[in-house]
Amino acid sequence: MADLTYLFVQRDLESSVYAAVAKYLQRREDKSWKKVAKDSTRFNLMLGDRNKLPYSKLGQIRGITQVVNYYRGSDIICRKASLVRTLKDYCEKKKLRMFEWMTTSFVIYPPCDEEVKVIGDETLVRRRRSRSDERDQLKKFAEGKPRVTWIAKSSSGAKGDGIRISSDVESLVQMVDSQKKAYVIQQYIDSPLLLSGGRKFDIRCWVLLDATYTIYLYREGVLRTASEEYAPDRLDHLTAHLTNHSLQQELSENFGKYEIGNEMFYDEFDSFLQDNYGVGLDTAILPQIRSIIKSCLGIVQSSLNTTGLDYWSFQLLGFDFMVDSDLKVWLLEVNGAPACAQKLLSGLVQSLVETAIDPVFVPYGRVQHGPNLFDQI
Incomplete structure (x- = not known):
C-alpha cells in the first residue's frame, strides 16, 4: 500500500486539535502517513485553520482521494448572527415557531457609511446601515418589558470580547452602532x-x-x-x-x-x-x-x-x-x-x-x- 500524505496548514500550532491530529498520524504504529510540503498538490488529507485552507489545491490531480477538515459553508x-438568521429563516420558510432551545434573538448591524448633505450653512451627516437589521423588532418586543435582561454579543467575537449585559435595550443598540461588526442581542437566561x-x-x-x-x-x-x-x-x-x-x-x-x-x-x-x-x-x-x-x-x-x-x-x-x-x-x-x-x-x-x-x-x-x-x- 502506498504512503498516505497530508498537507498541514495551521495558524496556531499550540491550541489546535488538528495540530494534535497531525502529530498522532505521524507517530501511529502503521507508519502510513507522511507530511508533504505546503506547496504540494499531491496529498490525501488537508488539515488546518478553516480560514487559511488553500481549497485551490484540492481536486487538481485525478485518481487521488482527498479529504479536508472543514465543510465549506459551515x-x-x-x-452568531448567521446562526440566528439561519434558524429564523428556516422557521419562517416552514411556518414554524422559533425553536424553544434558542432564546429570543435579534441581529443588529452598525451603520457603515455616511451621506453628507450641505443645506445652506448647515452640514447634515446621515449614517446608513449596509443592510436591514432587526432593531425595530427588538425595540417593539422590549416595550413594556423593563425587567427583561439582554446580552449583546459580537457575531465574530471570541474570548468574551465585546459582550455587554443590560436591561436597557436602547443603550445596547447605541453600543452596537459604535462598532464595526454585526451583533446578536438575545434575551439573557437569568435563571x-x-x-x-x-x-x-x-x-x-x-x-x-x-x-x-x-x-x-x-x-x-x-x-x-x-x-x-x-x-x-x-x-x-x-x-x-x-x-x-x-x-x-x-x-x-x-x-x-x-x-x-x-x-x-x-x-x-x-x-x-x-x-x-x-x-x-x-x-x-x-x-x-x-x-x-x-x-x-x-x-x-x-x-x-x-x-x-x-x-x-x-x-x-x-x-x-x-x-x-x-x-x-x-x-x-x-x-x-x-x-x-x-x-x-x-x-x-x-x-x-x-x-x-x-x-x-x-x-x-x-x-x-x-x-x-x-x-x-
Whole structure:
C-alpha cells in the first residue's frame, strides 16, 4: 500500500486539535502517513485553520482521494448572527415557531457609511446601515418589558470580547452602532442552573461530521465554570456572568479555586445532578443536547452538501449549551474550530481519526490505543 500524505496548514500550532491530529498520524504504529510540503498538490488529507485552507489545491490531480477538515459553508451556523438568521429563516420558510432551545434573538448591524448633505450653512451627516437589521423588532418586543435582561454579543467575537449585559435595550443598540461588526442581542437566561458556590457554567460538547455527513457526539464534555457567585443585580460583574476561560483567568482572583482550570467534567456533573436533583446527566441533559444538535445540523445539511465535488469533507464542531434552573438546555453558539480541554485531547484526537479519517483511508497494521469515544446520534 502506498504512503498516505497530508498537507498541514495551521495558524496556531499550540491550541489546535488538528495540530494534535497531525502529530498522532505521524507517530501511529502503521507508519502510513507522511507530511508533504505546503506547496504540494499531491496529498490525501488537508488539515488546518478553516480560514487559511488553500481549497485551490484540492481536486487538481485525478485518481487521488482527498479529504479536508472543514465543510465549506459551515459559517452559516458558526457565526452568531448567521446562526440566528439561519434558524429564523428556516422557521419562517416552514411556518414554524422559533425553536424553544434558542432564546429570543435579534441581529443588529452598525451603520457603515455616511451621506453628507450641505443645506445652506448647515452640514447634515446621515449614517446608513449596509443592510436591514432587526432593531425595530427588538425595540417593539422590549416595550413594556423593563425587567427583561439582554446580552449583546459580537457575531465574530471570541474570548468574551465585546459582550455587554443590560436591561436597557436602547443603550445596547447605541453600543452596537459604535462598532464595526454585526451583533446578536438575545434575551439573557437569568435563571441559570448554579453549581456549588452559586456559580454559573456552560457546557462544551464536541460534535463530528464525517465525510458522509453522519453526526457523532463525543462521549465526554466539559463544563466551563465561573469563578464568582452569580450576581443578577450586578450585570457589569463579568466574571459572575461569563464563563469564558480567558476572561475568568484574566479578571478573577478566584480562577481555579473551585475546579482546576475552571473545568468540571461529566462524571462530577452527573454526581452533582444526582445529589441535588435526583436525575442523571444521561437522562436529564444529554437527550436534550442530542436533539438540539441533530435539529441544527439537519437544517443546514443541504447548504453544506459536498455532492459533485472532487474531495470529501469532515469537521469537528464545538456546541456550547447552558442549563437553566428547570434543567432545560439552551443552545448558546456553535464553534467551527473548537479547542479541547487538555485532559480530553488525546482521546478526542484518536477517536476523530478512527471515525472520520480511517473509514476513507483504511489503515493497515494499526494497533488501537483505546476506545472510540464518538457515538453516532
